[in-house]
Amino acid sequence: MDLILARHAETVFNAAARMQGNSAHTPLTRTGIAQAEAMGAALHDVLGDSPDRDFWVSPSGRTQQTAAIVAEHLNVPFFAWRKDSRLQEIDVGQWEGRYYADIVADLGEHIVCPDRRLFRVEPPGGEWFPAIAARLTDWLASLDPSRPVLAISHGITARVLRGILVGGQDWQGVPVAADAPQGTVFHIRDGVETTLQVGSGVQGVRAA
Numbered sequence: 001m002d003l004i005l006a007r008h009a010e011t012v013f014n015a016a017a018r019m020q021g022n023s024a025h026t027p028l029t030r031t032g033i034a035q036a037e038a039m040g041a042a043l044h045d046v047l048g049d050s051p052d053r054d055f056w057v058s059p060s061g062r063t064q065q066t067a068a069i070v071a072e073h074l075n076v077p078f079f080a081w082r083k084d085s086r087l088q089e090i091d092v093g094q095w096e097g098r099y100y101a102d103i104v105a106d107l108g109e110h111i112v113c114p115d116r117r118l119f120r121v122e123p124p125g126g127e128w129f130p131a132i133a134a135r136l137t138d139w140l141a142s143l144d145p146s147r148p149v150l151a152i153s154h155g156i157t158a159r160v161l162r163g164i165l166v167g168g169q170d171w172q173g174v175p176v177a178a179d180a181p182q183g184t185v186f187h188i189r190d191g192v193e194t195t196l197q198v199g200s201g202v203q204g205v206r207a208a
Contacts, residue, residue: 009035025061035183040073089154093126
């Protein structure tokens with residue numbers, strides 16, 4: 001497999017430390033737009049004009065907005081991107097739209113790991129890691145293995161996908177890769193991951 005995987009750029013919810021999940025449309029900030037421009041420039045340096053790849057994107061507004069900017073850098077039509085709900089972010093259920101700090105204040109600091117990267121409890125009415133891994137495994141199985149891929153997804157989703165492909169810490173029975181800021185781009189080929197672009201966005205569960 002030859003997969004370039006990007007995390008979308010910063011949104012208004014990221015900047016405000018609110019949980020955004022996969023339902024609400026949360027547009028990019030000006031910082032996010034600059035991150036998406038940097039992603040596009042970095043990808044153009046690697047891939048050049050009109051690269052022969054399959055393009056995939058989560059249907060969330062923030063990933064599509066990021067993809068639209070990246071596509072201009074690559075001279076690729078936005079309409080070439082295939083939308084797939086299996087690339088969506090974790091469903092945070094009743095936490096969607098809530099401030100991260102308010103969730104922690106209500107439930108206690110014990111609900112997050114010491115490095116504040118992952119929740120220890122399943123979002124009420126939401127989704128948990130085995131379900132994320134299952135839909136991503138299904139997406140991977142649907143790909144043509146002879147075709148290189150560029151996909152734009154989300155923080156938690158990308159961590160699980162990278163964990164499946166290159167390994168990571170066991171979390172709720174699922175391998176989860178290390179966190180990365182918004183706007184980060186990875187290249188995964190034959191089980192080896194390299195970083196093409198490190199984004200300037202925030203990290204951690206408050207970015208989900």
